[in-house]
Amino acid sequence: MSSVFSEIPGGLNAPAGFLTGSIYCGIKASNPDRPDLAMIVSEFPAVAAGTFTTNRVKAAPVRVSKVHLRSAEVVAIVANAGNANACTGVPGIEGAKRMTQAAAKALGVKGRQILVCSTGRIGVQLPIEKLEHSIQELSSKVISTGSHAVAEAIMTSDTVKKEIAVEVQLSSGSIRIGAVAKGAGMIDPNMATMLCFITTDACIEKAELQQALAVSVEHSFNRITVDGDMSTNDTVLMLANAQAKNAPLRLGTADFERFQRALDHVTLSLAKMIVEDGEGVTKFVEVHVNGATSFSDARRAAEAIAKSCLVKCAWFGGDPNWGRIMDAIGYSGIKMREELVDIYYGGTLAVKGGVASSTPVEQLQRVVAQDRFCVTVDLHLGKAEYTVFTTDLSTDYVTLNMGE
């Protein structure tokens, strides 16, 4: 781990001054035992930061939360699963606003102090009366141990809850960060259908919180891909309520750097959990591209490999088919010289100078047979590098997505 921070239990409730909970509000008619509405309340007004999908088709809650995020102080996040409230037009925007108003009324604050998220099926209007009623009920039931319940409520096709918390030692005492996330389908760089909520009791100004969050997201959620589809609803929200009473974190200080490293750990851990729990995933693969002439080239090559249906099918079958990797690098359009390219499976050389290495194929097959492995490409042209976290493409992925 690190001497700077350590993992602790408690999830969203590990930081002081947060109440959490969930309830079944009736959106997921098929499964009344599983909650589908969650709430995270800061007992003290918090500063908030967020990053959102870059899809031009944005869900209504994304549009509303982007505006509300401008508020100097935020009090709560409300989120539902089972309905994405995307492609729902003006009634969708109204519905998202009414969700925030219902929470604001129950908590005695202003509507713009509430952030809202939805995830689930696209193109269906929200059952807004049910939601308003349940939001009011849930507001009085949030507790200091409800993080698990939130993690459970935002699951869609996820199979495991995704939760983490860390304690960070600063020069003036310690602060804590807690988080939950959901992923599963439509996972792609730039945060396809994933939600992540992060709490901290650190004292930090809004602009600096946004800066720290943007950096962490760039190195975690923006580097994962399951199927290359980016969703309309992706959202990462973070609340900081200053209850740790630390000296305000300032950019450029050692304390800020510690906070950043801990936040990086939180988001990267959740991002990896999302990939491992991707729909129909049987293998978790880290794709490293080194030696590119630019950061952008390194990223394009890594993403082309990570998104190639043929490469991913070969991994599913345990086939170290490096020809498909060479092919993907080639069509990514980056600057490359075929005769300089080396490719490694794990630490084992598969391609040397653009042609097959002398490694026996059985040795490469042993790497690809594992549940987790790395693919490293060295372009030998420059110093830029990039890493993407991805998966195989399985028959189960197709079956899970052929209708719902």
Place this chain on the structure above:
Amino acid sequence: MSSVFSEIPGGLNAPAGFLTGSIYCGIKASNPDRPDLAMIVSEFPAVAAGTFTTNRVKAAPVRVSKVHLRSAEVVAIVANAGNANACTGVPGIEGAKRMTQAAAKALGVKGRQILVCSTGRIGVQLPIEKLEHSIQELSSKVISTGSHAVAEAIMTSDTVKKEIAVEVQLSSGSIRIGAVAKGAGMIDPNMATMLCFITTDACIEKAELQQALAVSVEHSFNRITVDGDMSTNDTVLMLANAQAKNAPLRLGTADFERFQRALDHVTLSLAKMIVEDGEGVTKFVEVHVNGATSFSDARRAAEAIAKSCLVKCAWFGGDPNWGRIMDAIGYSGIKMREELVDIYYGGTLAVKGGVASSTPVEQLQRVVAQDRFCVTVDLHLGKAEYTVFTTDLSTDYVTLNMGE
């Protein structure tokens, strides 16, 4: 069809003056009953045109044929299946050259008058002695009825032979065009693993033949996608040997326009056959995007839809999940206004102004249940449009590609 041209039998041999054939040379050890080496010989020196993969990783035969295509006159095409001769370094280039030299020697012409293609597994060196021996043998066995044999020899995971011929009425008599193609996996715009050989007895100059072929390829092979993977070997080659004795075809004339339309028909027919015979394909889908502000935007949106794993899985399951189509348009990055978008399945309105239409979902399901259907997106912003021919993504596609 058309009053300008009509389909006729004969394939590559329909035009006068071409001899064709195939042989088993031993590359595909698993299947000695199926030929794996093909040859197309023009009895008279021909002018040649070609288009090639834009992948930066180019197979050795692509590199060699690009150079040989500069020759004023070409005599033959030699092609093998089972080995792509890609990622094979300098020995690969040597091998491709030796294939052309073997054919040249047997036919009594120069090596640079022979074009060469390979398709199959990447990263394995050619069994060049076997090939040289078989090329010599095959050179003496080409016949005026061997088109079928060529179409069969270039098949890899194709399940049907792809062959066509047309006769075109010009002001000064008629000319003929014949062609064969192979496709199956790695099919993507810009001609992923596909080969197409076209013969014509038209009299046309080299530059004009290249112009006509480039236009036809742009409207056919560059508009098909099965899995979004573009191969290292894609090649379209065309030979014109002037044996029809027509007045030379000149750009801007009515005769040239007729020739172009007939050639468009040949390439589009083969392109559609390739998509329909794609690996594991159960549905053939035409994606039309209209109303874009630019051609490039129309293309990006159509390709994003056609390549989306989630959209294609939904089609496989017969699910008219238009939310995934909206999502794909959104992340394609084009200029769009969500509230203006209409989407049709077949002629049936699924989305009106960015939200669900009032069409009952059963009606949309009936369209998607068909083996062939159209998806039309109207962005209502401009006049640019684009069409892509694509498929679903099936469990069989994954199974076929998980190892070989």
